[in-house]
Amino acid sequence: MRWRLKPETNPEITLKLAQELGIESTLAKLLVQRGIETFEQAKAFFRPSLEDLHNPFLMKDMDKAVERIETAISNGENILVYGDYDVDGTTSVSLLSSYLKTIHPTIATYIPDRYEEGYGVSFQGIDFAEDNDVSLIIALDCGIKAIDKVIYAKEKGIDFIICDHHRPGNEIPDAVAVLDPKREDCEYPYKELCGCGVGFKLIQALASKRGETIDDLIPYLDLVAIAIAADIVPITGENRVLAYFGLQIINKNPRTGIKAMIHQIEKNELTITDVVFIIAPRINAAGRIKHGNYAVELLTEIDFDTAVKFASEIEKNNNDRKDLDKTITNEALQQIEDNNEQQNFSTVVYAETWHKGVIGIVASRLIENYYKPTLVFTKSGDKLAASARSVKGFDVYNALEQCAEFIEQFGGHKYAAGLTLTEENYPKFKAKFEEVVKETLPEELRTPEISIDTEINLSEISPKFFRIMNQLAPFGPQNLRPVFMASGLRDNGYGKKVGADQTHLKLSIFEGTNQSTYNAIGFSMGDKYELIQKGNSFKAAFNIDENHWNGNTSLQLMIKDIQEG
Template identity: 85%
Template sequence: MRWKLQPETDSEITKNLAKELGVEYTLAKLLVQRGIDSFDAAKAFFRPNLSDLHNPYLMKDMDKAVARIELAIANNENILVYGDYDVDGTTSVSLMSSYLKTIHPNIATYIPDRYAEGYGVSFKGVDFAEDNEMSLIIALDCGIKAIDKVNYAKEKGIDFIICDHHRPGSEIPKAVAVLDPKREDCAYPYKELCGCGVGFKLIQALASERGETITDLLPYLDLVATAVAADIVPITGENRVLAYYGLQVINSNPRNGIKAMIHQLEKKELTITDVVFVIAPRINAAGRIKHGNYAVELLTELDFDAAVKFASEIEKNNNDRKELDKTITVEALQQIEANNEQQNYTSVVYAENWHKGVIGIVASRLIETYYRPTLVFTKSGDKLAASARSVKGFDVYNALEECSEFIEQFGGHKYAAGLTLTVENYPKFKAKFEEVVKATIAEELRTPEITIDAEISLSEITPKFFRILKQLAPFGPQNMRPTFSASGLRDNGFGKKVGADQTHLKLNVIEGANQKTYNAIGFSMGDKFNLVQKEQGFNAAFNIDENHWNGNTSLQLLLKDIKAT
């Protein structure tokens, strides 16, 4: 791995902040790296407040959206809440429908089928609204490019309100209201809300018309925090406030569906990382294996026993998903080896029976073995469909554009995309994609990178240091868990490989002449054991974490990488 040290911060600003806050220089440095360079900024960061949330009416079209919903309620209209099948979409639909049901009885929900309808607003969804006499559709986490679907609905006398967070195209749909902070003509102060966040701003506006305060909406923040975590949006500004309070709801009094999922786990307190890797995959599994409706039913269920049954079904879906992606990953790796493509610049694999719902996960898994832009194809009708994943710093979307002569359609962004092509174009596309990546990828991008926030001495790691470090959470994009490096380390001779298959590394680390030992664990780092034997010196990159064992809690280094000194 390449170790990249963050640029040095201004030493005077950092020293002054450390003095003002009464913290160590390293902790002040972490704050300055995050753009926090004053006492007031630090106070706002460490103590997020619901009063920091912006007025929802600052978002363009919010007044129109509220007016149309109020009209629908006054006229006793049927309202359809429509959202995508991923975590952001299903939490958005659960949020909006559960709030609207407290003020209006005629609310239905709709999640498109991943395979039959695909992403976003569909003609089938509009037909469903017409068949069920729905005169208003509220689309969440999708719709910003649904020009033709909105026009189709208008012809049928159905209005649209769009709550999206994706970048608009050159034309905005002709909906009654289009709420999207990324609209160029929207002056909303915070641009990085997820779809569920935009939906929350709408219910915040609706609530204000009823004399309700932000405190009354706290019970909905477990859904918003789940979406913020799962959609990998920056944990800054409003997202930090929403995630901070949403995590408190998740850990104290979550809705029955989330409580039922937590009920199946051994963890007592969930972090944002747990939400990403434990809660989100289970919600996603419903849309991947069966249907996103299952997730909405779970997240809106008012009876706990019924929620437990839904959660058990989704747990089974998640286990099926795990088995599928494990099996397909093994088959894909075998295919790369059989074709002698280990030294390629890309991984492009295909089998017609691979499950479309997990090929994106498999692409990410393959990058763990072969660190390079990756596409996993499967059969979809009479075409081939693929999920693309990239490595840090390489724009896979641009690379796909270079291969567009062989592609039917594609969409996505820098690090992830989806595409379809004809069966006969697969070999031509595969050759062209390899050629394009080989010609354009910088050599250094072919090696994984670790960003080091600060070089420290292990003696700096004290209970107080860690206590303050924990308050930087919730972690996520633009506020990642700090990674440190330390040099001149040795193992005290008791280091060993652990785990059923000896793949993990457990060390007792000593620094310099200081004989104090620090526990360290490196998951999937057993193959680096030779670097620490016989008191060889090494450097380590690591996070700092707590280890809970036999009722005792101690600090430990969570190793990311080690190198010989």
């Protein structure tokens, strides 16, 4: 792995901030690295406030969206809340539909079938709206490229409001309102909202017209926090405020469906990391294995016993998803080996029997093995569908744009995208994508990188240091949990490989002449054992976390990599 130490911060600013806050210079340095240079900025960062949220009417077309919804309510129209089948989509639909139901009786929801309809707004969904006398569709987490679908709906007398956060194409759909902070003509101050975040801004705008305040909307923030965590958007600015208060709701007074999920996993307090790895996969599993409607039913259910039944079903879906994920990953790895493609610059694999619901997860697993921009294809109707995942620093969306001649349709982000193409174009696409990656992926991005915030002496690590550092949370993209490095380390002789297959490394380390020892664990790092044997000096990159064992709590270093030195 490549170690990259972040640039040094301005020493005068760092020292001044440390003195004003009464904290160690290492902690002040972490703040300055995150763009926090003054006492006032630090106060706002450590004490997020809902007052820091932007006026929703700064978003282009927000006034039009609110006016159309108010008209629909006044006229007693049927409204359909439409969203994608992933976590961001299902939480968005749950959020907006549950809010609208408090002010209007005829609200329906629609999640497209992953297999029959695919991603985004579908003709089938519009036909459903027509059959149910719906005159307004509000699309969430999708729709920014649904040019033809909006025209189709208009021909049937159905209006569209689009709430999306994906990058628009050259043309904006001719909807009543298109809310998307990534529109070039949108001056909304914060561009990194997830789909559910855009949905929240819509209910914030609607609420303000009804004399409600932001405090009335706090119960909806558990959904927003889950979407922020699951969609891997930056946890900065407005997202950080929403995630901060959303986590409080999740841990203190979550909606019934989330409470039922937490009840199943028996965990007391959830962090953003827990949401990413425990809550989000379960919500996602509904859309992957069965149907995204299951997730919406769970997230909008009011009766706890009913919610527990839904949660049990989703738990089973998640276990099925894990089995599929493991099987398909093994088959994909075998295919790469059989085709002798281990040395390619990209990974592109296909089998028509692979389950469409888990190909995105499999793509991520393959990156763990080969660390290359990756696409996993499967058969979907008469087309091939793929999930794309990328490595740090490489824009897979841009790479797909350069292969557009062979693609039917695609959409997504810098690090994750989806696409469809015809089977006959698969070999041509695969060759073109390999060529694009070969030409545009810089040498340094072909090796996994550890970005290190700062070097540290182990003697600086204390419960107080950890407590203050933890106030940088919630952690996530652009505000990651700090990574430290320390040199001149030695194991006290008790270091050993652990785990059923001896793949992990457990250490008790000290630094220089300081004989105080620090417990450390390195998951999947058993192969580094020789580096720490016989009193060898080494350096380590690590996070700091708490270890809870037998009722005791202690600090522990979570080793990310070890090198000689």
